[in-house]
Amino acid sequence: MTKVPPRVLVLGLGNDALSDDAVGLHVAREVRDRLEDRPVVAVVESVGTGLTLLDEIVGCDRLVLIDAVQTGTVAPGTVCEWSLDAEPARRIAAPHSVGIFETIALGQRFGLHLPVQVEIVTVEVEDAATLNFGLTPSVQAAVNVAASRVVRLVKRWLENHPPVEPADAPLRGG
Amino acid sequence: MDDASKTSRGRRLTIDPITRLEGHGRIEIFLDDAGSVEHAYLQIPELRGFEVFCQGRPAEDMPHLTSRICGVCPTAHHMAATKALDDLFGVQPTDTARRIRELVYNAFMFEDHALHLYVLGGPDFIVGPQAPAAERNILGVIGRVGVEVGRQVIAMRRRVRELIAYFGGKVIHPVFGLPGGVSKGLQPTDLPRFQQLAQDARDFALFTNQVFHDLVLARSDYVQLITSDAYTHRTYYMGMVDARDRVSFYDGQIRVVDPSGAEFAKFPAQRYREFIAEHVEPWSYMKFCYLQPLGWQGFKDGPGSGVYAVAPLARLNAAAGMSTPLAQQAADEYFNRLGGRPVHHTLANHWARVVELIQAAETMAALLADPQITGTDLRRLPSQNPTAGIGAVEAPRGTLIHHYETDERGLVRMANLIVATQNNAARIALSVEKAAKGVIKQGEVSEGLLNMVEMAFRAYDPCFGCATHSLPGHLPLKVTLYNRQRQVIRQIVQE
Structure with a gap:
């Protein structure tokens, strides 16, 4: 039988x-540490x-997507939540060929x-154009804040959506 | 774009074309007092710190590090870096390793070209340049070609990526190339499924060729657009060729032809500095490559100017032919239909990409039919102390050169990259300006007109080199109006 996929996916994006x-990757790692006792939740880091x-x-x-954002209108390290339903996709489309x-x-x-349902937790970045391993201090400090937001979103959803038998769960590949 | 059609005179326009582009970039258009285009530039954001990032690191790390700087063509950087290490350590890959590298590289070219044809360029041609913005996207393409074809595109792409991952571990950040070889071979038991994949890839490439004929070439208005003067420049062309001067993506000499199609130069990558020089403009951080023997004559075309192009159109022009039979047939038709060699029409890049898609698939099939491909001799050990190494490949977007110099311990002292978009930068600037002049009159700027300008550079499939995932804080298309003092007058936003 095809592996039953996680019902909740936390996806951290970044280089x-x-x-x-890279802040989305850092937040995802922190979220994984905090949610490791939840088998229906998968936490993935992706470039x-x-x-x-x-x-x-x-x-x-x-x-739940975690990504960096550079609006230039708020201080670096500011954490925001976006909902796909509330915000038309094109308004926050990723800058690549085909956005998420x-x-x-x-x-x-x-x-x-x-x-x-798609929700996005973003962290305002200070520098996303310098080749370097490591976050700037204000963004580093936001990792825990963002992880807490993600964990809260996931837990709230799980409380409202009790587990179903695996046989009823959707199969990967659709 | 509610305000877009308003007349603006003596202004500077900035188009921020986030949609369908890799990374960030924008076009700036300067209008004169009469509302005509004075100058137009493509601006590309700076990716900082490459030299510092590389300095002091072991040269062996470069294939992994350089593949990280770009999420768009990591395999191209990985391969160019690996070949630079071959050169640095004075060691050539074994026969099997070379074939595996070529297999992976052609699979990458295939995947990237397919992505561009259906996803990036498709909206312009398959959906149509004048279609409403809401339809000019991948969903619009699927609407035209059908859901089943869309499924095939996605499935084929996934399977090809699986082949790359088989050898490289990770598609985005491959761990695969070693100086003198590769890290993993092909198990004979896995050969049949990859052979099947190559056959399916070839069928898919031929099918794509048919789609291109049916949806693009069958329309006289599209063909007219492709061959129109607004998208035509008579420049030099550069591309890598094999020993018989045929298009080669993985290895060969770099060949340059002049605007009449005659050979101007042919050289190994190690001599690139004799032929490629870089020009600096105060308004752009990017350096504009030009042909060193001709010198920098400004942003103009013609035989006296050192401006040249790379990428599919240029590769087909710079070679005497394709290296595989079906691709050669497709190329013959391409040149016949477009008036012979060389083709100077920028928008023909899309068709040239179809021709290359066929060659990539046929090459995969040929390599997988070669008994050497499952050989177990995967690596030769380095034989010389490192000092300097240069490696080049044809990236999907054009010639890519990596150049490293190290100390005696093999730690990087200097790293220089010549990337495809840099090679193309001067010609892209020409294209943007000419297209803008062709479609913007008396300051009339509409969404459709802006798209015609965007098309001029999208044909090159420019890669802005940074794999930043940052969600933009602004909207997909932004036009900023400046007065002559470069003060912002207002911003127009396309939703």
Whole structure:
């Protein structure tokens, strides 16, 4: 039988060699440490973009994305939550060929099982353009804050969605 | 774009084309007092600290480090870096290792070209340059080609990536190339499924060729657009060729042809500095490559200017032919239909990409039919003390050169990259300006017109080199208006 996918996917995005761009990866690691007793939750770090992420997100019911953001309007280290439902996809489209939202829409067009709910936790970055391993101090300090937000989102969702038998769970590949 | 059609005179426009581009970039268009285009530039954001990032690191780390700087073509950087290490340590890969590298590299080219054709360039041609913005995306493409084709595109891409991952471990950050070889061979038991994949890839490439004929070439208005003067520059072309001057992605000499198609130069990557020089402009951090023997004559085309191009259009021009039979057939039709060699129409890059897609698939099939591919002699050990090494490949977007110098312990002292988009930068600037001049008159700027300008550089598939995932704090398309003193007058935002 196909492996039953996690119902909740926490997906941290970023490039670990590009300073603060890596913050999503750092937050994901912290979230994994805090949620390790929850088998229906998967925490994945990915350097992928666009279509590459389709394979990651197929099969889950709920997706929490963690990514860096550079609005220039708030202080570095500021943590924000975005909901896909509340915010049209194009407003926060990823800067790559095909953003995560187009990827989800595409997968839905193909009839794949994709998350019905997507939430995004972002961290405002200071520097995401210098090749360097490591975060700037203000962004480093935000890792715990962002991880707490993610954990809270996941726990709240799990409380409202009690586990189902594996046989009823969606299969990867849709 | 509610405000976009308003007239703006004596202003500077900035287009921030986040959609469908790798990384960030924007176009700046300077209008004169009459509302005509004075200058237009493509601006690319700076990726800082490469030299410092590399200095003092063991040269053997470079394939892994350089593949990290770019999430778009990690395999190209990984391979160019690996070849630079071959050169640095004076060791050539074994026959089997070379074939495996070529297999992985052609698989990467195939995957990247397929992505561009359907996802990045597709919206322009398959959906159409004048289609509403809401339809010019991958979903619009699927709407035209059908859901089943869309599924095939996704499935084929996944399978090809699985092949790359089989050898490289990770597609995005491969761990695969070693000086003198590769880290993993091909098990005979896995051969049949990869042979099947190569056959399917070839069928897919031929199918894509058919799609391109049906949806693009069958339309006279598209063909007219491709061959229009607004998208035409008579420049030099550069690309890697094999011993018979045929298009080669993994290895060979770098060949340059002049605007008439005659050979101008042919040289091994190690001599790149004799032929490629870099020009600096105050308004851009990026260096503009030009042909050293001709000198920098400004942003202009013609035989006297050192401006040249790389990428599919340039590769087909710079070679005498394709290295595989079906690709050669496709190339023959391409040149016949577009008026013979060389083709100067920037938008023909998309068609040239289809031709290369076929060659990549056929090459995969040929390599997998070679008994050497499952050999077990995977590496030759380095034989010389390191001092300097240069390696080059044809990245999907054009010639990519890695150059390292080390101390006697093999620690990097200097690292220089010539990336594809840098090779193309001067010609892209020409294209953007010419397209802007062609479509913006009396300051009339509409979404459709801006898209025509974007198309001019999207054909090159420019890679902005940084794998930043940062969600932009602004919207997908931004036009900033400046007055002559470069003060921001207002911003127009496309939703």
